[in-house]
Amino acid sequence: MSAIMTVSKLPMKPEKARWERLAAPLEDITVLDLTVALAGPVATLLLGGLGARVIKIENPVEGDPCRNNPPYIGANGVSLSRQLPDDISLSAINRLRNKLGITLNLKHEMARQVFADLARKADMLVQNFSPGVLDRLGIGYEAVHEINPRLVYCSISGFGSDAGAGPTKALDTAIQALSGIMNVSGEEGDPPVRLGLPIADLSVALFSVIGVLAALHQAQRTGVGQHVDVSMLGSLTSLVASEPYDAMEMCGAAVRTGQSFQRLAPFGVFPSQDGYVAICAYTDAFAHALFRIMKRKDLITDTRFATRDQRVRNFRELDSVIGAWTSSLSMSQIMSHLHGADIPAAEVRDAKTAVHDAAAVARHDTLPLKHPKYQRRPHTGEPDDTPYGMGMPIKFSAARADFDEPPPELGQHNEMVYADVLRYDAARIRELKRNGVI
Numbered sequence: 001m002s003a004i005m006t007v008s009k010l011p012m013k014p015e016k017a018r019w020e021r022l023a024a025p026l027e028d029i030t031v032l033d034l035t036v037a038l039a040g041p042v043a044t045l046l047l048g049g050l051g052a053r054v055i056k057i058e059n060p061v062e063g064d065p066c067r068n069n070p071p072y073i074g075a076n077g078v079s080l081s082r083q084l085p086d087d088i089s090l091s092a093i094n095r096l097r098n099k100l101g102i103t104l105n106l107k108h109e110m111a112r113q114v115f116a117d118l119a120r121k122a123d124m125l126v127q128n129f130s131p132g133v134l135d136r137l138g139i140g141y142e143a144v145h146e147i148n149p150r151l152v153y154c155s156i157s158g159f160g161s162d163a164g165a166g167p168t169k170a171l172d173t174a175i176q177a178l179s180g181i182m183n184v185s186g187e188e189g190d191p192p193v194r195l196g197l198p199i200a201d202l203s204v205a206l207f208s209v210i211g212v213l214a215a216l217h218q219a220q221r222t223g224v225g226q227h228v229d230v231s232m233l234g235s236l237t238s239l240v241a242s243e244p245y246d247a248m249e250m251c252g253a254a255v256r257t258g259q260s261f262q263r264l265a266p267f268g269v270f271p272s273q274d275g276y277v278a279i280c281a282y283t284d285a286f287a288h289a290l291f292r293i294m295k296r297k298d299l300i301t302d303t304r305f306a307t308r309d310q311r312v313r314n315f316r317e318l319d320s321v322i323g324a325w326t327s328s329l330s331m332s333q334i335m336s337h338l339h340g341a342d343i344p345a346a347e348v349r350d351a352k353t354a355v356h357d358a359a360a361v362a363r364h365d366t367l368p369l370k371h372p373k374y375q376r377r378p379h380t381g382e383p384d385d386t387p388y389g390m391g392m393p394i395k396f397s398a399a400r401a402d403f404d405e406p407p408p409e410l411g412q413h414n415e416m417v418y419a420d421v422l423r424y425d426a427a428r429i430r431e432l433k434r435n436g437v438i
Contacts, residue, residue, distance in 0.1 A: 022400040024051020029216070032118055032125040033057060033099060036064050038172070038198060039232060040128035040156050041095035042205035042390075047124070047212070048098030049392045049403050055118065055417055056096060056408065060103035060438060063410040066091040071387075073371050078387055086373060092407050093369045094389040101408025102417045103438050106137050110437045115139055117422050119147045123219075124212050128156035131164060141227045151225045152215040156208050160231040170232055175200035179236040184245055187258040204235040257315070265308075265315035266290065269348060270326040277326060277334050280344040287311060289341045294325045355388045364391040364402055372406035414438055 029052040033044040041064070048054040058064055067089050070080045074087030104111050104118075119125065125144060127134060134140045141153045155161045158170020168174045173194055176182050181199070182192035211228040219225045245255045253262060260268035264282040281290045284307065291299040299305045299321070304314040311318055326334055331347045338345040349357075355366045369389040392401045418424045418438070432438045 022396075022398065024401060025396065025399045027051040027053075029053070029123045030055065030121055032122045034125065034127035034129065034134070035156070036128065037066065037201070038095070039201040039204045039208075040126055041066065042202060043154070043156065043208040043212075044099065044126050045095055045097060045390070045403070046205065046209050046392075047126075050394075050401050051399075052124075054099040055122075055413075055421075056099040056101050057104050057106075057118075058101065058410060060105055060411065060436065063103075064092070064096070066095055067410070073369065073374075073387065075371075075374050077385065086371075088371055088407065090369055090387055090389065093371075096407030097403045098405045099408060100413040100417055101411060102414050103411035105437055106139065108435070108437045110432065110435055112138055114418075114422075114432065114437065116147050118417075119144050119151060121421060122148065122151055123216065124152045124154065126154045126156070126208065126212065130170075131155070131157050131161050131166075145225065145227075149225060150219050150223055152212050152219055152228060153225065154208055154212045154215075154228040154230065156204055156230050156232070158232045160234060161227075161229045163231070172198040172200045172232075175232045175236055178233055180240045180245075181236060184240065184243070184255055186256050188254050188256050190256065199239075200232045200236045203239055204230055204232040207235045207238075260315055260319050262315045263312055265311040266318050266322055268319065270319070270323050272326050272329055272331045272334055275331045276348040277331055278346050278348060279322065279326075279338065282308075282344075284308060286343050289343055290322070290338070293337045293341055293343075294322070296321070296325075360391075361388070363393070363395065365393045367391040367403060370406075411438070 026047060029047075031044060031047050031052045031054045033041075033054050033056040035041050035044055044054050044056070056064075069089045069091035070082075071078050071090055072080075072082050072087040073090055073093070074082075074084045076083050078090070079087070104114060106115065119139075132140075135143075141155070144151060144153055157163070157166075158168075158175060159166035167178075176194055176199065177192070179200065182194055185193040185195070208228070208230045211230055215226050215228050248263065249255050258268075259270070260266075264280070266279060266281045266287060269276050269278050279290070281287045287305070287308075288300045291297060291305075303310065305311050305318055329337075335345060335347060354360070357366075360366045361368075366388045367390070368386045370386070390403075392403060394401055415429070418429050418432070419426075424432075429438075
């Protein structure tokens with residue numbers, strides 16, 4: 001069982017007992033986490049959720065900047081500023097769960113040997129410093145590969161390790177701007193649209209996990225690790241290229257089509273009396289069924305809408321007709337009609353409703369973010385005021401994967417890792433502390 005997992009000593013229900021006995025997919029893997037901000041910490045969070053022993057290395061003085069990101073949670077609930085010393089940033093809870101927290105001043109001369117000892121114990125290393133920074137500290141890929149040839153070393157950067165500093169700081173909004181994604185949303189003539197989700201950070205985290213797991217599999221087969229180099233811009237641009245925007249433009253079609261997805265028309269978001277609905281009637285059968293529900297059988301033979309190609313060419317006219325119908329009904333009425341005809345459709349929900357959804361919570365796709373010291377106040381019948389964060393949306397039939405450990409305090413696991421993992425004696429640990437190494 002992973003060192004970061006705990007087993008309750010209390011009697012458990014049979015299904016929970018079985019869950020606790022299950023092995024985690026990566027429980028025999030140790031990951032050195034040299035990440036900050038969002039992209040890297042999410043990648044290592046996912047590895048931790050899959051059972052890896054993730055050793056989060058932070059500077060002894062300040063730690064990961066996410067520890068000071070608002071909002072915070074503490075004894076007084078959620079607030080935009082820290083009210084009490086032990087209030088914890090929700091960003092830290094979200095990203096640092098399932099990790100062992102240690103401190104190590106990588107700029108200190110004495111840290112080089114400590115880091116080498118850690119690297120010899122690890123299977124993976126994930127870092128998202130600017131290209132060249134860790135090379136200057138003597139712990140870049142070549143140096144670490146020499147220490148531990150089987151280690152998989154993942155570098156997450158804005159533009160790739162071979163791109164130098166890149167044209168700008170690799171922040172999510174800047175990467176969105178360069179990727180083209182801002183100009184495929186919204187209507188023609190609109191200013192660029194920034195996605196509300198930090199999609200560049202999150203997409204590179206997912207590609208990084210795919211990359212390190214593939215490289216780990218190869219290393220287990222060959223005994224030799226390698227450098228896995230993943231860029232934010234490359235990851236997001238790859239996703240943009242998954243749709244033929246350039247080909248649509250070559251055909252004279254609009255790239256920015258607002259709430260509609262032109263090449264599958266009718267396919268988009270439409271207004272109702274009390275909100276919005278997404279309707280995905282992308283086949284002839286779905287479209288014709290929709291027309292019958294609308295009591296517009298004439299549209300089935302209308303030369304503008306009878307076939308997919310005709311609907312794509314005339315999608316704006318079709319959207320206007322459908323929008324006039326949906327505007328006359330409530331969301332529940334529309335859903336009743338469409339689901340009764342088995343047409344794919346859904347109400348447009350706000351973020352809180354979505355992440356608090358009972359089915360999502362039951363599957364642990366989302367999880368309540370709780371302060372490890374304070375239990376949530378007793379339920380009063382008022383709306384749930386517990387903030388929710390990322391869960392593990394991957395379910396295994398014979399393995400355990402979840403986020404069941406709170407975020408560590410800065411350096412919380414120094415004794416465990418330096419004494420139990422590296423076998424340093426008490427005098428060595430005291431010396432490292434005295435010299436500001438840990």
